Amino acid sequence: HTPEGADDDRLRNTIASGSDAFVDLGGLPLREAAEKVLEQKISIMVDMNGYTQHSRPELFALFSGTPTISFLGFSNSLMSEFMSGIATDAVASPPEHQQFYSEGMLLLPKTFYLADHAHSWHTKELLRPGAVPAYRKSQVGLQESAFVFACFNQPFKISPQVFEVWMRILHKVPGSQIWILKLNEGAAAEENLRLEATRHGIDPDKRLFFTGSAALEDHVAYKSAADLLLDTDLYNAHSTAADALFAGVPMITLAGSRMASRIASSIANGVGMKQLMVARNLQEYEQITLKLALNPFLLAKAKRQLVCLSLRFIASPP
Secondary structure (H helix, E strand, O other), X not given: OEOOOOOOHHHHHHHHHOOOOOOEOOOOOHHHHHHHHXXXXXXXXXXXXXXXXXXXXXXXXXXXXXXXXXEXXXXXXOOOOOOOEEEEOOOOOOHHHHHXXXXXXXXXXXXXXXXXHHHOHHHHHXXXXXXXXXXXXXXXOOOOOOOEEEEOOOHHHOOHHHHHHHHXXXXXXXXXXXXXXXXOOHHHHHHHHHHHHHHOOOOHHHHEEEEOOOOOOOOOHHHHHOOEEEOOOOOOOXXXXXXXXXXXXXXXXXXXXXXXXXXXXXXXXXOOOHHHHEEOOHHHHHHHHHHHHOOHHHHHHHHHHHHHHHHHHHHOOO
Protein backbone atom coordinates (compact mmCIF):
# COMPACT_ATOMS: atom_id res chain seq x y z
CA HIS A 1 0.00 0.00 0.00
CA THR A 2 1.65 3.21 -1.14
CA PRO A 3 1.10 6.65 0.41
CA GLU A 4 0.63 9.84 -1.54
CA GLY A 5 3.87 11.10 -3.06
CA ALA A 6 5.41 7.73 -3.99
CA ASP A 7 6.21 8.92 -7.51
CA ASP A 8 9.54 7.27 -8.40
CA ASP A 9 8.36 5.03 -11.23
CA ARG A 10 11.39 2.75 -11.24
CA LEU A 11 11.28 2.08 -7.53
CA ARG A 12 7.52 1.80 -7.58
CA ASN A 13 7.59 -0.74 -10.40
CA THR A 14 10.25 -2.82 -8.63
CA ILE A 15 8.15 -3.01 -5.47
CA ALA A 16 4.95 -3.69 -7.37
CA SER A 17 6.46 -6.52 -9.41
CA GLY A 18 7.71 -8.23 -6.26
CA SER A 19 4.42 -8.01 -4.38
CA ASP A 20 1.46 -10.39 -4.35
CA ALA A 21 -0.81 -7.35 -4.21
CA PHE A 22 -0.01 -3.68 -4.77
CA VAL A 23 -2.66 -1.15 -3.74
CA ASP A 24 -2.23 2.59 -4.23
CA LEU A 25 -3.77 4.58 -1.37
CA GLY A 26 -2.42 7.91 -2.60
CA GLY A 27 -5.08 10.61 -2.58
CA LEU A 28 -7.78 8.41 -1.04
CA PRO A 29 -9.78 9.86 1.88
CA LEU A 30 -9.15 8.19 5.24
CA ARG A 31 -12.37 6.11 5.19
CA GLU A 32 -11.71 4.75 1.68
CA ALA A 33 -8.06 4.00 2.48
CA ALA A 34 -9.11 2.12 5.63
CA GLU A 35 -11.63 0.08 3.62
CA LYS A 36 -8.89 -0.91 1.16
CA VAL A 37 -6.73 -2.10 4.05
CA LEU A 38 -9.64 -4.10 5.48
CA GLU A 39 -10.31 -5.73 2.11
CA GLN A 40 -6.74 -7.07 2.05
CA LYS A 41 -7.09 -8.67 5.51
CA ILE A 42 -3.60 -7.47 6.46
CA SER A 43 -1.99 -9.28 9.38
CA ILE A 44 0.88 -6.86 10.11
CA MET A 45 1.11 -3.18 9.16
CA VAL A 46 4.51 -1.54 8.70
CA ASP A 47 4.86 2.26 8.77
CA MET A 48 7.87 3.66 6.90
CA ASN A 49 6.92 7.33 7.26
CA GLY A 50 6.31 8.10 10.92
CA TYR A 51 5.71 11.85 11.30
CA THR A 52 7.29 12.87 8.00
CA GLN A 53 6.03 14.19 4.66
CA HIS A 54 3.11 12.22 3.17
CA SER A 55 2.67 10.23 6.39
CA ARG A 56 -0.78 9.03 7.48
CA PRO A 57 -0.51 8.05 11.15
CA GLU A 58 -4.29 8.39 11.49
CA LEU A 59 -4.68 5.36 9.21
CA PHE A 60 -2.57 3.22 11.53
CA ALA A 61 -4.50 4.55 14.52
CA LEU A 62 -7.67 2.98 13.10
CA PHE A 63 -6.08 -0.48 13.30
CA SER A 64 -4.87 -0.56 16.88
CA GLY A 65 -5.86 -4.22 17.13
CA THR A 66 -3.49 -5.15 14.28
CA PRO A 67 0.27 -5.49 14.96
CA THR A 68 1.85 -2.26 13.67
CA ILE A 69 5.60 -1.78 13.21
CA SER A 70 7.49 1.47 12.72
CA PHE A 71 10.48 0.87 10.45
CA LEU A 72 13.28 2.94 8.93
CA GLY A 73 11.49 6.13 7.88
CA PHE A 74 11.28 7.84 11.28
CA SER A 75 14.25 7.55 13.61
CA ASN A 76 12.53 7.86 16.94
CA SER A 77 9.60 6.58 18.89
CA LEU A 78 6.24 7.81 17.64
CA MET A 79 5.14 8.01 21.30
CA SER A 80 1.70 6.78 20.32
CA GLU A 81 -0.84 4.25 21.55
CA PHE A 82 -1.38 2.73 18.10
CA MET A 83 2.15 1.63 17.11
CA SER A 84 2.98 -1.66 18.80
CA GLY A 85 6.61 -2.13 17.76
CA ILE A 86 9.67 -0.43 16.31
CA ALA A 87 12.27 -2.27 14.21
CA THR A 88 15.66 -1.11 15.46
CA ASP A 89 18.91 -2.48 16.91
CA ALA A 90 20.84 -2.36 20.16
CA VAL A 91 23.19 0.40 18.95
CA ALA A 92 20.52 2.75 17.63
CA SER A 93 18.19 1.93 20.52
CA PRO A 94 19.98 0.51 23.58
CA PRO A 95 17.56 -1.75 25.48
CA GLU A 96 18.06 0.39 28.59
CA HIS A 97 16.35 3.25 26.66
CA GLN A 98 13.08 1.31 26.42
CA GLN A 99 11.41 3.72 28.86
CA PHE A 100 11.67 6.44 26.20
CA TYR A 101 9.78 4.38 23.60
CA SER A 102 6.05 3.72 23.51
CA GLU A 103 6.67 0.80 21.13
CA GLY A 104 8.26 -2.51 22.01
CA MET A 105 11.76 -2.79 20.55
CA LEU A 106 12.28 -5.41 17.86
CA LEU A 107 16.07 -5.61 17.87
CA LEU A 108 17.70 -6.67 14.61
CA PRO A 109 21.31 -7.94 14.53
CA LYS A 110 24.13 -5.44 13.82
CA THR A 111 21.98 -2.70 12.25
CA PHE A 112 18.34 -2.08 11.35
CA TYR A 113 19.37 0.44 8.68
CA LEU A 114 19.05 -1.48 5.43
CA ALA A 115 20.10 -0.24 2.00
CA ASP A 116 20.37 -1.93 -1.37
CA HIS A 117 23.02 0.13 -3.12
CA ALA A 118 24.56 -2.97 -4.68
CA HIS A 119 21.45 -3.65 -6.76
CA SER A 120 20.18 -0.11 -7.31
CA TRP A 121 19.99 1.66 -10.67
CA HIS A 122 21.39 4.91 -9.26
CA THR A 123 24.72 3.40 -8.14
CA LYS A 124 25.64 1.92 -11.53
CA GLU A 125 28.85 4.00 -11.72
CA LEU A 126 30.16 2.23 -8.61
CA LEU A 127 29.24 -1.32 -9.59
CA ARG A 128 32.53 -2.54 -11.01
CA PRO A 129 35.99 -3.21 -9.55
CA GLY A 130 38.22 -0.14 -9.72
CA ALA A 131 35.27 2.25 -10.03
CA VAL A 132 35.97 4.07 -6.75
CA PRO A 133 36.43 6.97 -6.71
CA ALA A 134 33.92 7.47 -9.52
CA TYR A 135 34.44 11.24 -9.46
CA ARG A 136 37.64 13.24 -9.26
CA LYS A 137 37.63 16.16 -6.85
CA SER A 138 37.99 18.67 -9.66
CA GLN A 139 34.85 17.28 -11.33
CA VAL A 140 32.71 18.60 -8.49
CA GLY A 141 34.68 21.85 -8.11
CA LEU A 142 37.04 20.86 -5.29
CA GLN A 143 40.80 21.40 -5.26
CA GLU A 144 42.43 18.25 -6.62
CA SER A 145 45.35 18.46 -4.20
CA ALA A 146 43.22 19.15 -1.10
CA PHE A 147 42.29 16.68 1.60
CA VAL A 148 38.51 16.87 1.45
CA PHE A 149 36.32 16.45 4.51
CA ALA A 150 32.60 16.32 3.78
CA CYS A 151 29.26 16.64 5.49
CA PHE A 152 26.27 15.77 3.33
CA ASN A 153 23.71 16.43 6.07
CA GLN A 154 21.21 19.23 5.84
CA PRO A 155 22.72 22.36 7.41
CA PHE A 156 20.19 22.47 10.26
CA LYS A 157 21.96 19.42 11.71
CA ILE A 158 25.26 21.32 12.15
CA SER A 159 25.61 22.34 15.79
CA PRO A 160 27.94 25.14 16.95
CA GLN A 161 30.05 22.66 18.92
CA VAL A 162 30.66 20.27 16.02
CA PHE A 163 31.37 23.16 13.62
CA GLU A 164 33.97 24.46 16.05
CA VAL A 165 35.66 21.05 15.99
CA TRP A 166 35.62 21.10 12.18
CA MET A 167 37.36 24.47 12.18
CA ARG A 168 40.08 23.19 14.52
CA ILE A 169 40.56 20.21 12.22
CA LEU A 170 40.95 22.50 9.19
CA HIS A 171 43.64 24.45 11.08
CA LYS A 172 45.53 21.21 11.81
CA VAL A 173 45.28 19.66 8.34
CA PRO A 174 47.07 22.03 5.95
CA GLY A 175 45.34 22.71 2.64
CA SER A 176 42.21 20.80 3.59
CA GLN A 177 38.67 21.74 2.62
CA ILE A 178 35.26 20.84 3.97
CA TRP A 179 32.47 20.13 1.50
CA ILE A 180 29.00 21.07 2.78
CA LEU A 181 25.61 20.69 1.14
CA LYS A 182 23.26 23.65 1.09
CA LEU A 183 19.74 22.30 0.76
CA ASN A 184 16.56 23.58 2.37
CA GLU A 185 18.20 26.49 4.16
CA GLY A 186 19.91 27.65 0.94
CA ALA A 187 21.93 30.85 0.88
CA ALA A 188 21.18 31.81 4.49
CA ALA A 189 22.92 28.72 5.87
CA GLU A 190 25.96 29.24 3.66
CA GLU A 191 26.27 32.88 4.71
CA ASN A 192 26.04 32.02 8.42
CA LEU A 193 28.59 29.20 8.17
CA ARG A 194 30.97 31.44 6.25
CA LEU A 195 30.73 34.09 8.97
CA GLU A 196 31.33 31.49 11.67
CA ALA A 197 34.36 30.09 9.81
CA THR A 198 35.84 33.58 9.57
CA ARG A 199 35.32 34.02 13.31
CA HIS A 200 37.40 30.86 13.84
CA GLY A 201 40.22 32.15 11.62
CA ILE A 202 39.34 30.03 8.57
CA ASP A 203 39.13 31.61 5.10
CA PRO A 204 35.72 30.43 3.83
CA ASP A 205 36.58 31.18 0.19
CA LYS A 206 39.46 28.70 0.28
CA ARG A 207 38.47 26.15 2.89
CA LEU A 208 34.65 25.83 2.73
CA PHE A 209 33.01 24.41 -0.38
CA PHE A 210 29.23 24.45 -0.84
CA THR A 211 27.15 22.58 -3.40
CA GLY A 212 23.54 21.61 -3.88
CA SER A 213 22.51 17.98 -4.18
CA ALA A 214 23.39 16.00 -7.31
CA ALA A 215 20.98 14.39 -9.74
CA LEU A 216 19.46 11.18 -8.39
CA GLU A 217 21.49 8.95 -10.69
CA ASP A 218 24.75 10.58 -9.48
CA HIS A 219 24.04 11.36 -5.85
CA VAL A 220 25.89 8.34 -4.46
CA ALA A 221 28.80 8.22 -6.91
CA TYR A 222 29.76 11.89 -6.61
CA LYS A 223 30.29 11.49 -2.86
CA SER A 224 33.32 9.32 -3.71
CA ALA A 225 35.24 12.55 -4.44
CA ALA A 226 35.47 13.16 -0.67
CA ASP A 227 38.21 11.70 1.52
CA LEU A 228 36.45 11.53 4.89
CA LEU A 229 32.86 12.09 6.00
CA LEU A 230 32.39 14.15 9.17
CA ASP A 231 29.08 13.49 10.87
CA THR A 232 26.97 15.83 12.98
CA ASP A 233 26.35 15.15 16.65
CA LEU A 234 22.75 15.97 17.61
CA TYR A 235 21.20 14.49 14.47
CA ASN A 236 23.37 12.03 12.55
CA ALA A 237 23.76 11.28 8.88
CA HIS A 238 21.34 8.49 7.94
CA SER A 239 20.96 7.71 4.23
CA THR A 240 23.91 9.97 3.41
CA ALA A 241 26.11 7.90 5.72
CA ALA A 242 25.08 4.70 3.93
CA ASP A 243 25.66 6.39 0.57
CA ALA A 244 29.16 7.60 1.49
CA LEU A 245 30.25 4.24 2.89
CA PHE A 246 29.12 2.45 -0.28
CA ALA A 247 31.08 5.05 -2.28
CA GLY A 248 34.21 4.08 -0.33
CA VAL A 249 34.32 7.13 1.95
CA PRO A 250 34.96 6.39 5.66
CA MET A 251 33.13 8.49 8.24
CA ILE A 252 33.64 9.69 11.77
CA THR A 253 30.57 9.91 13.97
CA LEU A 254 29.61 9.81 17.62
CA ALA A 255 26.62 8.32 19.39
CA GLY A 256 24.28 10.65 21.23
CA SER A 257 21.44 9.93 23.64
CA ARG A 258 18.58 9.81 21.10
CA MET A 259 17.91 7.38 18.28
CA ALA A 260 18.37 10.05 15.59
CA SER A 261 21.84 10.74 16.97
CA ARG A 262 22.84 7.06 16.98
CA ILE A 263 21.92 5.96 13.43
CA ALA A 264 25.38 6.48 11.92
CA SER A 265 26.87 4.41 14.76
CA SER A 266 24.39 1.68 13.91
CA ILE A 267 25.39 1.81 10.24
CA ALA A 268 29.09 1.70 11.17
CA ASN A 269 28.35 -1.35 13.30
CA GLY A 270 26.56 -2.92 10.35
CA VAL A 271 29.67 -2.69 8.15
CA GLY A 272 31.92 -3.95 10.94
CA MET A 273 33.79 -0.66 11.46
CA LYS A 274 32.23 0.73 14.63
CA GLN A 275 35.53 0.61 16.51
CA LEU A 276 37.23 2.87 13.97
CA MET A 277 34.39 5.21 13.06
CA VAL A 278 32.47 5.87 16.28
CA ALA A 279 33.87 8.31 18.82
CA ARG A 280 32.76 8.50 22.44
CA ASN A 281 32.88 12.30 22.61
CA LEU A 282 33.88 15.34 20.55
CA GLN A 283 37.47 15.23 21.78
CA GLU A 284 37.86 11.66 20.53
CA TYR A 285 35.98 12.60 17.34
CA GLU A 286 38.65 15.21 16.61
CA GLN A 287 41.48 12.84 17.49
CA ILE A 288 40.26 10.02 15.22
CA THR A 289 39.64 12.45 12.37
CA LEU A 290 43.17 13.86 12.59
CA LYS A 291 44.65 10.37 12.87
CA LEU A 292 43.04 9.33 9.58
CA ALA A 293 43.56 12.65 7.78
CA LEU A 294 47.27 12.80 8.62
CA ASN A 295 48.02 9.11 8.04
CA PRO A 296 47.46 8.16 4.37
CA PHE A 297 48.11 4.47 5.11
CA LEU A 298 45.36 4.22 7.72
CA LEU A 299 42.89 6.10 5.52
CA ALA A 300 43.68 3.93 2.51
CA LYS A 301 43.20 0.81 4.64
CA ALA A 302 39.75 2.01 5.76
CA LYS A 303 38.75 2.88 2.19
CA ARG A 304 39.96 -0.48 0.93
CA GLN A 305 37.88 -2.26 3.57
CA LEU A 306 34.75 -0.39 2.45
CA VAL A 307 35.37 -1.03 -1.23
CA CYS A 308 35.92 -4.75 -0.60
CA LEU A 309 32.68 -4.85 1.37
CA SER A 310 30.78 -3.09 -1.43
CA LEU A 311 32.17 -5.48 -4.05
CA ARG A 312 31.10 -8.42 -1.90
CA PHE A 313 27.56 -7.07 -1.82
CA ILE A 314 27.63 -6.49 -5.59
CA ALA A 315 28.60 -10.12 -6.12
CA SER A 316 25.68 -11.31 -3.99
CA PRO A 317 22.32 -11.97 -5.64
CA PRO A 318 19.53 -9.43 -4.86
